[in-house]
Amino acid sequence: MVYYAQSARSAYPGQLICPSYELEKGPDSQKVIRYIAGAGVAEQDYELNGQNILALTATVVGEIKFDEKTKEAVPSAGVAEPKEGEIEETVSTEDEKHYIVSVTDKRQDGQAVNADFANNLPREGDIVLARVTRISQQRANVEILAVENKTTPVDSGVGSNGTGVVAAGGGSGGATFSVSQASSDLGETFRGLISSRDVRATDRDKVKIIESFRPGDIVRAQVISLGDGSNYHLSTARNDLGVVFAKACNGAGGMMYAIDWQTMIAPSTGFTEARKCAKPF
Amino acid sequence: MNITDRRRILGPSNAKPLIFEKPESSEQEVQQPQEKSNVENESMYIKNGLVSNANGSSYLELKNGELSEQCTILLTSVYGPRPSRGAFSSKASLSVQFKEVTIEKIPSGELKEICNFLSNIFSAVINLERYPKSGIDIFLSLVQNPTTSDEGNLQPIIAACVNGITLALADAGIEIFDTVSAGTYKRNVVAFSKNGTEVVGLWKDKEDDTENNILNVIESCKESYLKNRKVIIEYLIRSRDADI
Numbered sequence: 001m002v003y004y005a006q007s008a009r010s011a012y013p014g015q016l017i018c019p020s021y022e023l024e025k026g027p028d029s030q031k032v033i034r035y036i037a038g039a040g041v042a043e044q045d046y047e048l049n050g051q052n053i054l055a056l057t058a059t060v061v062g063e064i065k066f067d068e069k070t071k072e073a074v075p076s077a078g079v080a081e082p083k084e085g086e087i088e089e090t091v092s093t094e095d096e097k098h099y100i101v102s103v104t105d106k107r108q109d110g111q112a113v114n115a116d117f118a119n120n121l122p123r124e125g126d127i128v129l130a131r132v133t134r135i136s137q138q139r140a141n142v143e144i145l146a147v148e149n150k151t152t153p154v155d156s157g158v159g160s161n162g163t164g165v166v167a168a169g170g171g172s173g174g175a176t177f178s179v180s181q182a183s184s185d186l187g188e189t190f191r192g193l194i195s196s197r198d199v200r201a202t203d204r205d206k207v208k209i210i211e212s213f214r215p216g217d218i219v220r221a222q223v224i225s226l227g228d229g230s231n232y233h234l235s236t237a238r239n240d241l242g243v244v245f246a247k248a249c250n251g252a253g254g255m256m257y258a259i260d261w262q263t264m265i266a267p268s269t270g271f272t273e274a275r276k277c278a279k280p281f
Numbered sequence: 282m283n284i285t286d287r288r289r290i291l292g293p294s295n296a297k298p299l300i301f302e303k304p305e306s307s308e309q310e311v312q313q314p315q316e317k318s319n320v321e322n323e324s325m326y327i328k329n330g331l332v333s334n335a336n337g338s339s340y341l342e343l344k345n346g347e348l349s350e351q352c353t354i355l356l357t358s359v360y361g362p363r364p365s366r367g368a369f370s371s372k373a374s375l376s377v378q379f380k381e382v383t384i385e386k387i388p389s390g391e392l393k394e395i396c397n398f399l400s401n402i403f404s405a406v407i408n409l410e411r412y413p414k415s416g417i418d419i420f421l422s423l424v425q426n427p428t429t430s431d432e433g434n435l436q437p438i439i440a441a442c443v444n445g446i447t448l449a450l451a452d453a454g455i456e457i458f459d460t461v462s463a464g465t466y467k468r469n470v471v472a473f474s475k476n477g478t479e480v481v482g483l484w485k486d487k488e489d490d491t492e493n494n495i496l497n498v499i500e501s502c503k504e505s506y507l508k509n510r511k512v513i514i515e516y517l518i519r520s521r522d523a524d525i
Contacts, residue, residue: 119456230364
């Protein structure tokens with residue numbers, strides 16, 4: 001019985017989906033199939049017909065999806081001869097297949113914005129959109145508004161000071177967001193802080209927060225740690241991170257546009273203001 | 282009640298409630314839930330998502346056998362995960378609050394016991410590791426309680442609470458390891474998970490000496506658990522398919 005080939009079906013919390021391992025028998029070979037718990041799935045000990053097995057079960061209501069995990073081609077400096085490496089990889093994937101099992105709500109599938117913030121809480125390495133609430137000389141306090149769903153590698157394969165072009169969202173363009181539904185008036189949003197050392201990658205000790213952020217700005221930042229009880233620690237020390245939306249004159253003026261990484265201009269008045277801007281493309 | 286409620290925006294103090302004309306189709310609306318309940322189960326009517334400002338909610342109506350006129354009505358709402366202030370915790374913290382909305386028949390000590398019992402069950406059932414630095418709050422409102430105060434009979438209410446919380450958590454999309462449900466037998470409640478192979482909670486009403494064989498109790502509760510669980514799962518799957 002091959003589980004990954006089964007047609008899509010609905011799942012409820014606690015429903016057994018498949019065992020952790022499975023042996024697929026072909027006419028003259030056999031493969032080990034490893035199922036990995038993804039979103040909405042948990043690996044649990046389960047007693048079935050008097051036998052203890054390690055199985056994957058659904059944890060939310062939704063539809064079961066099997067995604068084959070392909071070995072990521074990580075461009076490492078050590079691989080000088082790609083031909084040999086390729087052969088090795090294909091040999092290893094024949095022995096063992098990996099599938100990520102997830103249970104997702106079909107209603108929110110494939111939409112750019114979804115309301116399922118609860119199951120996409122900010123984690124280390126995630127890119128978030130945040131609003132600056134207050135600033136001081138040492139830090140900017142923000143509230144997290146949305147989490148970008150497709151996480152990119154920490155530096156997208158480029159140096160953190162940007163020797164290459166990093167597209168917002170990691171190159172493919174289409175980033176999707178989980179938007180927090182909490183009201184900021186009630187103080188129910190997740191809060192974060194950007195320390196002055198984490199604003200940019202160069203001249204870290206000369207950063208002035210007032211020349212980087214203003215209250216009300218929308219900032220694209222990366223979670224560097226879960227922080228303490230009340231704040232996530234965020235960083236904008238990357239070319240594609242920083243202020244994405246800002247209004248002139250502390251919010252009294254119109255929308256401003258970035259003209260370089262540290263200047264924004266209000267087109268109606270021509271005034272410029274200092275910000276640490278995110279590279280838009 | 283001098284504790285200010287920070288979760289809601291309160292209206293001005295001189296606000297007056299809106300009064301609407303009585304709709305003409307009121308008879309039909311009353312009829313509707315009864316029709317549905319006949320299809321699902323003779324004793325349970327479920328409706329999820331009635332509380333719009335909660336992350337998830339469930340509404341349960343339970344008919345208690347012969348007392349067909351009086352039924353237990355329970356409204357459960359789940360808020361969260363929302364940020365918890367204070368010390369860092371890598372897991373979510375869970376809080377359960379139980380309240381009788383109309384007539385308060387249950388003494389406050391017992392209410393506390395119910396809350397502890399329920400939060401113990403659901404701490405084991407919710408995937409708390411998935412929600413660091415957050416709190417999940419569950420509020421139970423007992424809208425109608427058919428039992429009289431001198432009976433001290435909490436068993437049908439507790440079973441309703443377990444089923445109601447499971448439904449509300451599923452509605453909120455919070456990860457739970459299993460569709461936990463409770464079964465009752467005489468004055469005992471046993472909550473099971475994993476298709477009845479694991480007991481996650483056991484409640485015995487006070488002054489109960491009707492049944493002392495624990496294995497017998499568990500087996501009898503399992504029967505009613507399996508029935509309840511089936512109704513819950515059927516509802517969850519069907520309401521999802523209807524939404525798409």
